[in-house]
Amino acid sequence: MDISGKSIVITGGASGIGAALARQAAKAGAKVCIADLNREAAQAIAEQIGGIAVACDVTRERDIIAAIEAAEIAHGPVDIFVSNAGLGRGDPSHAASAPDSDWLLNWNVHVMAHVWAARALLPAMITRGSGHFVNVASAAGLLNQIGDTAYSATKHAAVSFAESLLISHGHEGIGVSVVCPQYVATPLLGLSDGDAQGNLLTAGDVAKSVWQGVADNTFVILPHPDVAKYSALRGADPTRWIKGMQMLRAKALSETGSISVAGFYKLV
Numbered sequence: 001m002d003i004s005g006k007s008i009v010i011t012g013g014a015s016g017i018g019a020a021l022a023r024q025a026a027k028a029g030a031k032v033c034i035a036d037l038n039r040e041a042a043q044a045i046a047e048q049i050g051g052i053a054v055a056c057d058v059t060r061e062r063d064i065i066a067a068i069e070a071a072e073i074a075h076g077p078v079d080i081f082v083s084n085a086g087l088g089r090g091d092p093s094h095a096a097s098a099p100d101s102d103w104l105l106n107w108n109v110h111v112m113a114h115v116w117a118a119r120a121l122l123p124a125m126i127t128r129g130s131g132h133f134v135n136v137a138s139a140a141g142l143l144n145q146i147g148d149t150a151y152s153a154t155k156h157a158a159v160s161f162a163e164s165l166l167i168s169h170g171h172e173g174i175g176v177s178v179v180c181p182q183y184v185a186t187p188l189l190g191l192s193d194g195d196a197q198g199n200l201l202t203a204g205d206v207a208k209s210v211w212q213g214v215a216d217n218t219f220v221i222l223p224h225p226d227v228a229k230y231s232a233l234r235g236a237d238p239t240r241w242i243k244g245m246q247m248l249r250a251k252a253l254s255e256t257g258s259i260s261v262a263g264f265y266k267l268v
């Protein structure tokens with residue numbers, strides 16, 4: 001889909017990858033609505049790019065519906081909905097140690113928010129025969145994030161939901177792209193653009209891959225091409241792949257003394 005002139009909602013657009021997506025979309029001529037928990041930061045970016053901002057907690061279906069309504073009043077029917085908001089809390093001590101409240105938060109932000117956006121938009125998009133969902137998952141949704149079980153499990157669910165969306169509605173003019181980056185220098189990892197090097201991309205690099213993927217109607221967008229290789233290895237020999245991940249975990253422990261999610265980009 002060509003994004004010029006399109007009405008686009010971006011959740012989590014006040015920071016990191018979402019903010020880069022918003023900036024690049026506006027530059028390409030799209031009409032952007034930034035929906036974020038952080039209203040002030042969302043407003044600041046909206047002012048810079050000539051878009052609108054709405055306060056939105058994606059763990060509440062009514063907030064997602066309200067963001068869509070605000071975008072439609074300002075910019076017309078939503079052509080592209082980018083479910084990008086995300087968080088990472090890590091495992092406090094072992095793989096099942098995160099409290100239920102963290103599991104529920106991961107589930108609502110990484111999965112239900114995508115479901116609620118589709119539920120609100122699909123009927124009108126199907127009637128128009130056009131619409132695109134960009135669901136930002138993670139390489140953890142194809143592989144695994146050592147040290148954050150709830151993140152990995154819910155990102156896998158996000159990839160699965162995106163598959164179901166496209167299998168069920170592709171023939172009705174609905175496009176779906178699921179974005180699976182590895183490490184990106186954003187506040188999620190306590191990093192910023194200046195930290196990016198090698199395999200650690202900037203949010204702008206990721207946004208560029210995303211909008212190219214949307215233009216090409218690509219289903220799985222991999223800003224880090226190596227993820228395709230790891231994913232193929234995992235599919236071909238899951239037992240061997242787990243052994244490799246166990247070795248990576250052991251390496252992290254021996255080199256840093258702890259499992260820090262933000263430290264893995266230095267090891268892979």
Ligand SMILES: NC(=O)c1ccc[n+]([C@@H]2O[C@H](COP(=O)([O-])OP(=O)(O)OC[C@H]3O[C@@H](n4cnc5c(N)ncnc54)[C@H](O)[C@@H]3O)[C@@H](O)[C@H]2O)c1
Pocket residue numbers: 011012013014015016017018035036037038056057058059084085086087109136137138139180181182183184185186187188189203
């Ligand atoms: N940074 C990485 O290495 C990386 C890698 C793979 C995938 N991702 C995914 O990319 C997406 C964007 O992450 P980022 O790195 O730009 O992070 P970020 O922390 O820079 O930005 C996340 C944004 O989401 C917003 N947000 C969080 N919870 C929300 C909620 N309940 N409702 C509305 N907004 C909410 C935050 O306010 C923030 O503006 C996430 O889904 C993340 O899982 C990030």
